[in-house]
Amino acid sequence: MSVDYILSITKPMLEGAQMTVLLFIIAILLSIPLGFLITLMAKSNNKALSWFAHTYVYVMRGTPLLLQLLFICFGLPLLPVVGEYLVMDRFVAACVGFVLNYAAYFAEIFRGGLLSIDKGQYEAAQVLGFSKWQTTNKIILPQMFRVALPAVANESITLVKDTALLYAVAVPELLHFAQTAVNRDFTIVPFFIAGIIYLLMTLLLTLFFKWLEKRFKFE
Amino acid sequence: MDIIQVSNLKKSFGNQEVLRDVSFSVKKNEVVAVIGPSGSGKSTMLRSLVNLEQVNGGSIRVQDDYLVKDGVYAGNQEIKQITSRMGMVFQHFNLFPHLTVKENLEIAPRVVKGEASSDIQRKSAELLEKVGLSDKADAYPAKLSGGQKQRVAIARALMMNPQILLFDEPTSALDPELTGEVLQVIKQLAQEHMTMMVVTHEMGFAREVANQIMFMDKGEFVESGTPEQLFTNAKFERTKSFLHRALK
Numbered sequence: 001m002s003v004d005y006i007l008s009i010t011k012p013m014l015e016g017a018q019m020t021v022l023l024f025i026i027a028i029l030l031s032i033p034l035g036f037l038i039t040l041m042a043k044s045n046n047k048a049l050s051w052f053a054h055t056y057v058y059v060m061r062g063t064p065l066l067l068q069l070l071f072i073c074f075g076l077p078l079l080p081v082v083g084e085y086l087v088m089d090r091f092v093a094a095c096v097g098f099v100l101n102y103a104a105y106f107a108e109i110f111r112g113g114l115l116s117i118d119k120g121q122y123e124a125a126q127v128l129g130f131s132k133w134q135t136t137n138k139i140i141l142p143q144m145f146r147v148a149l150p151a152v153a154n155e156s157i158t159l160v161k162d163t164a165l166l167y168a169v170a171v172p173e174l175l176h177f178a179q180t181a182v183n184r185d186f187t188i189v190p191f192f193i194a195g196i197i198y199l200l201m202t203l204l205l206t207l208f209f210k211w212l213e214k215r216f217k218f219e
Numbered sequence: 220m221d222i223i224q225v226s227n228l229k230k231s232f233g234n235q236e237v238l239r240d241v242s243f244s245v246k247k248n249e250v251v252a253v254i255g256p257s258g259s260g261k262s263t264m265l266r267s268l269v270n271l272e273q274v275n276g277g278s279i280r281v282q283d284d285y286l287v288k289d290g291v292y293a294g295n296q297e298i299k300q301i302t303s304r305m306g307m308v309f310q311h312f313n314l315f316p317h318l319t320v321k322e323n324l325e326i327a328p329r330v331v332k333g334e335a336s337s338d339i340q341r342k343s344a345e346l347l348e349k350v351g352l353s354d355k356a357d358a359y360p361a362k363l364s365g366g367q368k369q370r371v372a373i374a375r376a377l378m379m380n381p382q383i384l385l386f387d388e389p390t391s392a393l394d395p396e397l398t399g400e401v402l403q404v405i406k407q408l409a410q411e412h413m414t415m416m417v418v419t420h421e422m423g424f425a426r427e428v429a430n431q432i433m434f435m436d437k438g439e440f441v442e443s444g445t446p447e448q449l450f451t452n453a454k455f456e457r458t459k460s461f462l463h464r465a466l467k
Contacts, residue, residue, distance in 0.1 A: 118311075120312075121313060126271065127306070143316065
């Protein structure tokens with residue numbers, strides 16, 4: 001097994017990994033705010049909003065992500081009348097699926113974070129004259145994010161690995177190139193290389209979140 | 220002049236009446252201690268004053284404005300304006316754990332009142348010195364003892380220049396050896412003629428610092444008087460027996 005060979009198969013895999021990273025970044029950046037919005041809806045006094053948020057979380061967590069991806073990529077275009085307008089680029093469709101799915105998990109994580117905040121915090125803020133919005137923004141959110149951080153880190157690492165589901169909707173990414181090389185060259189090496197690339201990505205994430213946790217230790 | 224005047228305050232949680240017809244007033248520069256057995260409605264009464272509890276009947280007047288009149292509350296803006304004249308110190312401090320001591324003091328004047336940064340900083344430095352915690356300005360609450368936390372909480376309330384400061388059992392969550400430092404700060408405020416209302420179980424403190432002691436029992440205002448009157452010459456049997464037990 002030559003170094004040249006390893007380099008020659010690693011190169012397309014790294015290119016595929018760009019897709020993985022791109023999807024990861026889009027999914028994280030959009031699903032966290034969307035998740036928080038759903039948390040707020042779930043806690044809202046408006047019955048319809050709250051019902052919608054709970055149902056949303058139930059459906060998104062209660063069905064496989066793979067099913068949701070297939071549904072969006074291949075199912076929606078089959079709908080009568082509107083279907084033809086719902087044909088999306090595979091990668092875009094996958095992004096939509098990931099964002100919608102992960103938002104549900106983040107919503108639950110943030111809800112847990114909110115539950116952990118003592119009601120004395122709201123009372124102190126009220127007595128000091130904070131409005132509802134100021135209380136949420138300045139007092140509750142920073143504490144909620146701190147509490148939620150370890151769970152968010154965990155979910156992010158899961159997301160890195162879930163990007164491999166792109167394979168199922170035929171968007172060429174890291175795993176796709178590994179599998180191609182394995183089939184072509186009859187060797188297990190590409191799988192090892194893929195594993196190492198995933199490990200490197202999760203290592204980076206782990207270090208980043210460790211740093212965040214330390215930075216926001218409040219001690 | 221009365222800072223607070225309360226008349227016929229009523230409040231129930233479900234079937235349970237926690238305040239029955241409570242009436243009293245607090246004059247400017249006065250220190251009122253509220254004593255009574257657990258569950259007598261002291262804390263609920265105090266919390267009603269700053270709208271943390273809503274009453275079912277009666278009136279609360281702060282200076283010339285009614286927070287609630289005969290059971291009808293003022294509008295939201297008015298409620299905010301009226302309660303902003305009162306500061307509150309809680310049993311469990313309720314400091315903001317994600318902010319340093321200094322930030323805990325400065326956040327409300329900055330966010331709520333939009334005061335100038337230089338004024339805020341000067342004032343927070345002054346108040347931290349007053350409560351003896353200048354060296355803790357950049358510490359997070361997690362690193363403070365209970366007594367230190369409560370002194371920060373007092374300074375935080377004072378940042379908003381309240382007309383009256385309310386204390387809800389300020390030393391009940393503290394280890395006995397830490398109550399002294401908090402009571403000392405309250406005593407000092409009393410000497411500076413800060414108007415205060417203190418719900419407390421510290422009889423010695425009440426006797427020493429208060430101008431007026433209010434005894435509550437079972438949601439009722441039983442009697443009030445100077446410490447001298449109450450401790451040596453209470454009118455009602457239940458006041459006497461409570462004091463007898465409390466002082467033992």
